[in-house]
Amino acid sequence: MTGRTEPGRTRRRGAALEDAILDAAARELVESGFAGMTMDKVAARAGTNKNALYRRWPHRLALGTAAYKRLATAAPVPDTGTLRGDALELLRQANRHWSSPLGAVLRELLAAAGGAAEFLASLQERSGEAAAAPWLTVLGRAVARGEAAPEALHPRVATVAVVLLRNEFVVRGVPSAPDDVLVEIVDEVYLPLVRGRGAAGPAGRPPGSSAT
Amino acid sequence: MTGRTEPGRTRRRGAALEDAILDAAARELVESGFAGMTMDKVAARAGTNKNALYRRWPHRLALGTAAYKRLATAAPVPDTGTLRGDALELLRQANRHWSSPLGAVLRELLAAAGGAAEFLASLQERSGEAAAAPWLTVLGRAVARGEAAPEALHPRVATVAVVLLRNEFVVRGVPSAPDDVLVEIVDEVYLPLVRGRGAAGPAGRPPGSSAT
DNA sequence: ATGATTAAGGTACGCGGCGTACCTTAATTG
DNA sequence: CAATTAAGGTACGCCGCGTACCTTAATCAT
Structure with missing residues (x-):
C-alpha cells in the first residue's frame, strides 16, 4: 500500500x-x-x-x-437445439456481461476512446466483429436445420440481435436489460428476420450490393 | 473577449x-x-x-x-413514395447528423453521461425514443401501400435500421458510414424484416410475449 | 425618488489528476 | 567487478472543475 x-x-x-x-x-x-x-x-x-x-x-x-x-473472457457458444434457444442464450450472455461491473468498464472505455479507432479495435476483439463468430455458428446450425434462410448467414444480419441489445445499454443507459426485452428482440426482430428473408425480391433492389 | x-x-x-x-x-x-x-x-x-x-x-x-x-434541429420526414426510398433517406439524414461536428458532440455527450439516465433522456429527444416517430410514420405509409406487414408497426422493429447505423458510429468508431453500408442495412436487414414478418408462426413462440 | 433586494461581476483558491523531469538505487550483463 | 539498464522516489507544472466571498449594478417596493 x-x-x-x-x-x-x-x-x-x-x-x-x-x-x-x-x-x-x-x-x-x-x-x-x-x-x-x-x-x-x-x-x-x-x-x-x-x-x-x-x-x-x-x-x-x-x-x-x-x-x-x-x-475479458469468452463464453462458450450455446447449442440448445433451436435457433430461438441459442439466440436467447447468446443475448443473455451479452446482457450479463454488459450489466456486470466489467460491462460498465467496457462502456467507459468505449466512451473514453471516443473515436480513436486503434483502441476501439482492441476492445472490439470481444465486442465487435469477432463477436459475430458465435452468431454465425449458431445461425449456421439453424440454416442446416431449416430454421433460417441461407441468405441470413451474413455478419450484419447475424448480429442484429446483439446490436439491438447493445443499443439499450449505450443509448438508453439501462443498467441491465430486462429479460422481456431480450425475448422481444428475438421474437419480434431476429427470428422474423432470419426466417423471412426468403420472401425478398419484388421491390427493385440491385442484386450485387453487399459491401464489407 | x-x-x-x-x-x-x-x-x-x-x-x-x-x-x-x-x-x-x-x-x-x-x-x-x-x-x-x-x-x-x-x-x-x-x-x-x-x-x-x-x-x-x-x-x-x-x-x-x-x-x-x-x-439540434429536426429534419422533415421524407415521403419518396417507396419504403426503400424513405428508409434510405432517413438513414442518410441520420448519417449526416452523426458525421457532422454536431454528431461528434452528441457522441461525446452520450459518453460523458455514462449512464446518467436523466441526461440521456434529454438527448434521446432527438436520438432515442422520439426518433422512432419518423420511422413509424414512414412505415405506416408503407403498410398502407402493402409494402410492409402491419405487425412491423412496432417501435423496436421500426427503428432497427437506425439502431444498426448508430452502432457503426458508437462501436466501430467510423467518422462517417459509407453509403454502401446504408444500402446494405436497408436491403439486407430492414426491408426483409418489415416485409417478411407475416411468415411467423411455426417455431414455438409463446403468443403473448411482447413487453414494453 | 430612494432604500432594499436580487442577481451579476471579479477574483482567488482548493483539489484532484495527468503527464514530465531528474536524480538515486538496485538488478542485469559481460 | 565495472558498465549498463531499468526501477524507485519525489517533486512539480498545468489544467480544469467547482466553490467562496466580496463588490457592484439592476430591479422592485414603498
Missing part, C-alpha cells in the same frame, strides 16, 4: 513488473471503474510508481484497455 | 444572460467539442464569469446538454 520497496522482496523488472501493474490496473478497473482508475492508485497498488507505468503505456486509456483485455 | 463589462453595454440579467451563455456554450461545442468546452472559456465568450454558469447549471455536463439541445 505504501509504494515503498518492501524490505523482503526483490525489485521486480520487465515482464514481472508489467504483470503486476496490469493486475493492479485490472483490480482498480473492477473496483472503481475506468473513471476511478487513477495512475497514482494503480502505481501504489502495484507497489511501484507512475514512471513504470508511463514507460510502458503512453497514457491512461492505453493502460485501461490493456488491463481490460486481461479481464 | 475580456470578460469585463464592456463600457457601452448594460449588464444583462435572467433570460438574456442565460441565452448569451447558452449561445456561447453552443459555439464552443461546435468549435472544440464537449471535451474542449471549458467553463472558463464559455464564461469568457459569453462576457460573464463562471458564477453565472454555476448558478444555472450544476455542472459542465448539464450545460453541455442544454447547449446541445439548442443546436
Whole structure:
C-alpha cells in the first residue's frame, strides 16, 4: 500500500513488473471503474510508481484497455437445439456481461476512446466483429436445420440481435436489460428476420450490393 | 473577449444572460467539442464569469446538454413514395447528423453521461425514443401501400435500421458510414424484416410475449 | 425618488489528476 | 567487478472543475 520497496522482496523488472501493474490496473478497473482508475492508485497498488507505468503505456486509456483485455473472457457458444434457444442464450450472455461491473468498464472505455479507432479495435476483439463468430455458428446450425434462410448467414444480419441489445445499454443507459426485452428482440426482430428473408425480391433492389 | 463589462453595454440579467451563455456554450461545442468546452472559456465568450454558469447549471455536463439541445434541429420526414426510398433517406439524414461536428458532440455527450439516465433522456429527444416517430410514420405509409406487414408497426422493429447505423458510429468508431453500408442495412436487414414478418408462426413462440 | 433586494461581476483558491523531469538505487550483463 | 539498464522516489507544472466571498449594478417596493 505504501509504494515503498518492501524490505523482503526483490525489485521486480520487465515482464514481472508489467504483470503486476496490469493486475493492479485490472483490480482498480473492477473496483472503481475506468473513471476511478487513477495512475497514482494503480502505481501504489502495484507497489511501484507512475514512471513504470508511463514507460510502458503512453497514457491512461492505453493502460485501461490493456488491463481490460486481461479481464475479458469468452463464453462458450450455446447449442440448445433451436435457433430461438441459442439466440436467447447468446443475448443473455451479452446482457450479463454488459450489466456486470466489467460491462460498465467496457462502456467507459468505449466512451473514453471516443473515436480513436486503434483502441476501439482492441476492445472490439470481444465486442465487435469477432463477436459475430458465435452468431454465425449458431445461425449456421439453424440454416442446416431449416430454421433460417441461407441468405441470413451474413455478419450484419447475424448480429442484429446483439446490436439491438447493445443499443439499450449505450443509448438508453439501462443498467441491465430486462429479460422481456431480450425475448422481444428475438421474437419480434431476429427470428422474423432470419426466417423471412426468403420472401425478398419484388421491390427493385440491385442484386450485387453487399459491401464489407 | 475580456470578460469585463464592456463600457457601452448594460449588464444583462435572467433570460438574456442565460441565452448569451447558452449561445456561447453552443459555439464552443461546435468549435472544440464537449471535451474542449471549458467553463472558463464559455464564461469568457459569453462576457460573464463562471458564477453565472454555476448558478444555472450544476455542472459542465448539464450545460453541455442544454447547449446541445439548442443546436439540434429536426429534419422533415421524407415521403419518396417507396419504403426503400424513405428508409434510405432517413438513414442518410441520420448519417449526416452523426458525421457532422454536431454528431461528434452528441457522441461525446452520450459518453460523458455514462449512464446518467436523466441526461440521456434529454438527448434521446432527438436520438432515442422520439426518433422512432419518423420511422413509424414512414412505415405506416408503407403498410398502407402493402409494402410492409402491419405487425412491423412496432417501435423496436421500426427503428432497427437506425439502431444498426448508430452502432457503426458508437462501436466501430467510423467518422462517417459509407453509403454502401446504408444500402446494405436497408436491403439486407430492414426491408426483409418489415416485409417478411407475416411468415411467423411455426417455431414455438409463446403468443403473448411482447413487453414494453 | 430612494432604500432594499436580487442577481451579476471579479477574483482567488482548493483539489484532484495527468503527464514530465531528474536524480538515486538496485538488478542485469559481460 | 565495472558498465549498463531499468526501477524507485519525489517533486512539480498545468489544467480544469467547482466553490467562496466580496463588490457592484439592476430591479422592485414603498
